[in-house]
Amino acid sequence: MNIILKDGPESDHLKPFTFTRPVSELRIGILTIAEKYQKRGFDVSYLTSNYLSAKYPLVKKPVSVLVSANVCPTDAFVQAIADLKPGEGIRHQGNLIASCIEIDPEAEMPEPGSVHSKKEFKDHLTSIEKLWHIFQYNGTELQNDFNLITKGRTSAELSPTNKIIGDNIFVEEGVWAECAVFNTKTGPIYIGKDATVMEGATVRGALALCEHSQLNMGAKIYGPTTVGPYCKVGGEVNNSVLFGYSNKGHEGFLGNSVLGEWCNIGADSNNSNLKNNYEEVKLWNYATGSFERTGLQFCGLFMGDHSKCGINTMFNTGTVVGVSANIFGSGFPRNFIPSFSWGGAQGLTTYKLEKALETASRVMARRGKTLNPIESDILTHVYEQTKEYR
Structure with missing residues (x-):
């Protein structure tokens, strides 16, 4: 499944780091946010500022999931994403954080809110919204990444x-x-x-x-x-x-x-x-x-x-x-x-x-x-x- 990591209003709060990268390229734990999805088998692209898009391009596939770029995934969350069908979305603490959408490669990106069904995800998710969250939540994400990377390995x-x-x-x-x-x-x-x-x-x-x-x-x-x-x-x-x-x-x-x-x-x-x-x-x-x-x-x-x-x-x-x-x-x-x-x-x-x-x-x-x-x-x-x- 193609995941498009979309920068939101938090991008301005995360400068100066997001002057030079999308939100999902922030490193917290062992991996960047984008790598956390890639390690779980997803294709990842970016919906970010125009001047960053040459380095971090947007890939449009007929069915994609638009995900808030500041959300650090868990196994439960990526399973919820994988279960989405076009027109369905995921809310967390009142915010729409994932939308499964159909995309015309020649047209503008549809709005993430254009979904007819929204599921509530109730488990904990780490969201990076302020600069200090990067070190403040680093311990949680380091443990999560450690478990992900080392599972079944010697x-x-x-x-x-x-x-x-x-x-x-x-x-x-x-x-x-x-x-x-x-x-x-x-x-x-x-x-x-x-x-x-x-x-x-x-x-x-x-x-x-x-x-x-x-x-x-x-x-x-x-x-x-x-x-x-x-x-x-x-x-x-x-x-x-x-x-x-x-x-x-x-x-x-x-x-x-x-x-x-x-x-x-x-x-x-x-x-x-x-x-x-x-x-x-x-x-x-x-x-x-x-x-x-x-x-x-x-x-x-x-x-x-x-x-x-x-x-x-x-x-x-x-x-x-x-x-x-x-x-x-x-x-x-x-x-x-x-x-x-x-x-x-x-x-x-x-x-x-x-x-x-x-x-x-x-x-x-x-x-x-x-x-x-x-x-x-x-x-x-x-x-x-x-x-x-x-």
């Missing part, structure tokens, strides 16, 4: 030089790990294909270390944390998500935070995740153009794709950094840093588009990737879209 073995506490660990082929400590009693630990865990690393689950990623010597990881593919992580990390291709390779603290792709955190950089007065953290919201209450006491750094910070950077509690920002210098920079900004606490100027694209190209080339015209066009669109904030 883990590879780790070297006997490692210390494993408990038995809730799964290791893919090609993993290199020596003299590390893995405590699985606080949550499952998943180590992806060809990942590396260096000597002295200490992990307190839950953890997802995805394929080709690396924990450096002496790293201290508190779960639930996700290190997406092709990342390098060192220092101290607590309840954070790195989407992929990002580095926090040195000493310093990252807590209750989310990093997009192609980010780099300089040596000895830290973020605050708790205010000195223990008050509720407020966070910049692109949808409202203002700061909003999170309801959280612990909330850290949110950094969009291709953004970086220099050594010894200090981030305030609840800081939102846009796409392709370059942050450096002493002191605490402001807690909302617009996309394509250059500077820090002493002031910000515009990071010129041509220079930002040159840097992105060099960074991606180091990982064997190319900044192709589609990627370049997306960044160019974000640059124009975010001028009002600079």
